[in-house]
Amino acid sequence: MSKVEAYKNLIRQFYAKSVPEDSKAHFAQYLEDPEFLEAWEQLIDDDELDRASSSEPDDDQLFDKIKFDSRIKEYLTTVPLRKKLISTKVFKIAIASLILCTTVGSFLIWNINRKSNPTLVSNTKDWVVPGKERAQIILENGQVIDLDKITGDTVIDNGAFEILKLADGSISYRMKKGDHNEKKIAYNTIVTPRGGEYNLKLPDGTRVWLNAMTTLRYPIVFDKIKREIYLQGEAYFDVMAQQEDGRRIPFVIHTGGQALEVLGTEFNLQNYGQDIVTTLVEGKVKLNFVDSRLDDQYLAPAEQSIFYTKANKVIKNTVDPYYFTAWKDGKFAFSKTSIQDVMGIISRWYDVDVIYNTKIENFEFSGTISRYEDFRKLLKTIELVGGIHFEIEGRKVYVKN
Structure with a gap:
């Protein structure tokens, strides 16, 4: 038997x-x-x-x-x-x-x-879960639309244009014929909270994936001279090339003290604080640093620039873009990443606060984990490296040696 x-x-x-x-x-x-x-x-x-x-x-x-x-x-x-x-x-x-x-x-x-699992002590009734598709659109007139409360295949009529929420959850825009006044550019703003993400198609066909705690301001119809948007947070872009009378229409992203001009490309752009990190996947971009005497920078595929705004300096490196874009495909990917950076990413996605009870130095983590992993299992995986422990209380995570 x-x-x-x-x-x-x-x-x-x-x-x-x-x-x-x-x-x-x-x-x-x-x-x-x-x-x-x-x-x-x-x-x-x-x-x-x-x-x-x-x-x-x-x-x-x-x-x-x-x-x-x-x-x-x-x-x-x-x-x-x-x-x-x-x-x-x-x-x-x-x-x-x-x-x-x-x-x-x-x-x-x-x-x-x-x-x-003795190290993951929890004194809470709260349940920490991964983030999900959640965002708000703020229209030019101040109206707020909660996208996660709208079912797929829905059309939101806003007068001169329509917002379409598709079956896959993404949104796109459709202009009504004859209703647009080209002399006045109207802007929409999409905001993802902690524990939120979203993807949308801009009016020119450009695809954007927004990570947690991100704000993107964009016009509902782009200018025929220059396409300009404004970002705070983190987003992945797949920019649609456009021409007018045989002339390329530039696509420019303003974030903090940096202006990025797209030359037909895919890239990741992160600006959560004083440092602005640009990682190029394919194509080419030009970086201009506003109010700074720094020279313009051009990035080729697999190159990354870090603009330290406080120190007013920029560093360019060759990297594996996968580790900076995996979030778009539902994964955390780390390569010798400090615990501070790891927990910063996790805190935004799981909507938790991280507190360090002791000063932790020289702790690096490498690995790939699903962004939809059970929170305790995720922390346990990091603990297996050794030399670090976590305790959970409510939505607070305490990091200890």
Whole structure:
């Protein structure tokens, strides 16, 4: 008999209330064995356990029975339970162990996870989740549109133009014929909060992906002499080339003290503070530094410039653009990145505050992780490098040696 089949027999005994006492004593160890959980899930998939109990409660009843049972209330102050984030199979396993193994109530799955992850202490009922598509558009007249509250395939009529929210969640613009006054340029502003991201197509066809905590101001119709927009935060651009009477129409992005002129290209632009980081993926860009005597800079693919506005200097390096653009494709990508930079990126995306209890130096992290990873698992992955620990309280993350 295979190990999985042996476990199945044991589980059937649990349901029949005839499990041997020595097996009860080892129940916590069984729960830590993937083959035990596999056996239990197979029985659930085969509906065998459902047939064994015709009075089994539905998912809501299962959740409430776990949540309000006196034997696990003590864990609720440290381990948050969210019904939507726990599968039905796990509910059934947990409730079965709760009902049938009264002598091992302290060995519930949540307690095991708590013991296996001692550094990530959480004293909160809040649940930290990854960011999502969330943004607001502020129209020229001050009207605010919450894009995440609008379903896909929706047209928002704004008089001279229409805003289209497509099925994939992105937005684009469509002008109405004869309604545009070219003498007056009207601007819209799109804002993503902490824990938000969005992508849109500008009126000229340029695609823009906005990271968390980003503001982009742009005209609803571009000038035929120069296309100009204004950025604060981080965005990835795929600029559409345009010509008028055989002449190229420049595309210029103003961010802080830097003006970037696009020469037909894809690039990432970041400006969250005093430093402005431009990473070129393909094409060519020209950088001009406003109110500065610094020379203009030209970037080729895989080159990056960092403009230190406070020190009034610029440094150009060759980099792997992947590590600076992976966020657009749903990933964190780090290569010997300082813990301060790593946590700065994470804090914007998960909407948490990071506090350093001690001065941490010479800690670098390399790796690629999904931006939609469970928050505790993400921090645990960073901890595995060694020399650093985290504690979570509410939406605060404490970093310790």
